[in-house]
Amino acid sequence: MERVEKLAVGYIEMWDDTYRATNDKGIVLVQVMRAMSDIELWCNGADRNGANSEALTPDEALELYRHLAPCSSFYDYTPNPELLE
Secondary structure, eight states: OHHHHHHHHHHHHHHHHHHHHHOOHHHHHHHHHHHHHHHHHHHTTOOTTSOOTTOOOHHHHHHHHHHHHHHHHHTTOOOOGGGOO
């Protein structure tokens, strides 16, 4: 799914750019937590704050979550293991 891969790259680039600019994992962790929390909801078909502007399906959201999980761990985020199975 090319669309999901492009979204994953966008998130990772944003996080990396913030880290390069601040050299502070804590600041990036806030971004990561917000994004991953939203994506977890999308995996269940929910979008409580309208953040799913790309209208990802639950399957696409799960794929995105799995793409982002390794990078999110670098910023001290612990991905939901149930979504990584």
